[in-house]
Amino acid sequence: MQPDFYIGVDGGGTRCRARLRDAAGRCLGEGMAGPANPRKDARSAREEILHACAAALTAAGLPEDALGRAAAGLGLAGVGQEAGRAAVLALGFPFARLALDTDAYAACLGAHGGGDGAVMIVGTGSCGLALVGGRRTHVGGWGFEVSDDGSGAWIGQHAVRRSLWAHDGLAPETGLTRAVMARFGGDPDAVVAWAGSARPADHAAFAALVVEEAGRGDPLAVALMEEAAGHVSCAIGRLAELGAPAVALVGGLAGPLRPWLPAEARSLLCEPRADAVDGAILMVARMLEGEDRR
Numbered sequence: 001m002q003p004d005f006y007i008g009v010d011g012g013g014t015r016c017r018a019r020l021r022d023a024a025g026r027c028l029g030e031g032m033a034g035p036a037n038p039r040k041d042a043r044s045a046r047e048e049i050l051h052a053c054a055a056a057l058t059a060a061g062l063p064e065d066a067l068g069r070a071a072a073g074l075g076l077a078g079v080g081q082e083a084g085r086a087a088v089l090a091l092g093f094p095f096a097r098l099a100l101d102t103d104a105y106a107a108c109l110g111a112h113g114g115g116d117g118a119v120m121i122v123g124t125g126s127c128g129l130a131l132v133g134g135r136r137t138h139v140g141g142w143g144f145e146v147s148d149d150g151s152g153a154w155i156g157q158h159a160v161r162r163s164l165w166a167h168d169g170l171a172p173e174t175g176l177t178r179a180v181m182a183r184f185g186g187d188p189d190a191v192v193a194w195a196g197s198a199r200p201a202d203h204a205a206f207a208a209l210v211v212e213e214a215g216r217g218d219p220l221a222v223a224l225m226e227e228a229a230g231h232v233s234c235a236i237g238r239l240a241e242l243g244a245p246a247v248a249l250v251g252g253l254a255g256p257l258r259p260w261l262p263a264e265a266r267s268l269l270c271e272p273r274a275d276a277v278d279g280a281i282l283m284v285a286r287m288l289e290g291e292d293r294r
Helices: 042-060 064-069 082-091 103-112 152-167 175-182 188-195 200-204 207-215 219-241 254-260 276-292
Strands: 005-011 016-022 027-033 070-076 097-102 117-122 126-132 135-139 247-250
Touching: 005 042, 005 064, 005 103, 005 276, 016 042, 016 276, 027 042, 042 064, 042 070, 042 082, 064 070, 070 103, 070 276, 082 097, 097 103, 097 276, 103 117, 103 126, 103 135, 103 247, 103 276, 117 219, 126 219, 135 219, 152 175, 152 188, 152 200, 152 207, 152 219, 175 207, 175 219, 207 219, 219 247, 219 254, 247 254
Parallel strands: 005 070, 070 097, 117 247
Antiparallel strands: 005 016, 016 027, 117 126, 126 135
16 A cells, blocks of 8 residues: 655764655655664664654644654664664654665665665765665774774864874874864863763764865865775775775765865766665665565
8 A cells, every 4th residue: 555655764973854755756845853873872863763754744734643644764874783773663653664774775775766886975974885786785884983984973083082192292283183172172181071972973073174174274184084085985996896886975074075085986986866865765665565566
């Protein structure tokens, strides 16, 4: 049975986006909420997902109980491992039908219209995914603590770390290190207190400052952008090795980081056909089509 509505959700470490479409594919409304990474806090992620969906319903002029007539596709960071996936599903959702997968998978479906290709997400975190001949292969994206190289959180963490180096006289001070330390009142103890509970999104909040200072030629900011681009370039190359005909670079840092990539990596890139939110809608639509054929 075809649902009345489709709703797609793209949830990451900084924000959650939702889009509502009718059965004919017309966009009815969109909404946005806060971080929705279940690996960090599944209950909070669920709340933000529902906040974003409620905002999309409001934009469409529909009551909140319309979610019960919607098939939802959730593309979320943090559900690549079974524990994260199970934690989300255990909480329950008010949708008529639900398809759950990673934000990278949703982004790849959207970027290539469900065909072969790859996506490299560079936002708060980073993750690559290749879809070739029906087979998917992840590259990176194992979480901020052990992976996510070249991401906003990685850039921000290293900006703070190297600003402490400069404070201790282990590295030269630059405009970037002074700006970072100024956010903590110049007090390294404040940095330590902040770092004890800082989330990936808190680290990623410094990435915009690094991008800005790199544009001014700050040597540390330039070095960080070049290093981040090196990590992302390596992942793009690996996605191409896996047989992906093209790689879509997406995420909040895709634009700022692209000019720093070497020419060889840039030559492998393509523009995405659609975003991860529409990819999530395609994901649930495909699930329902498969059920109808049984």
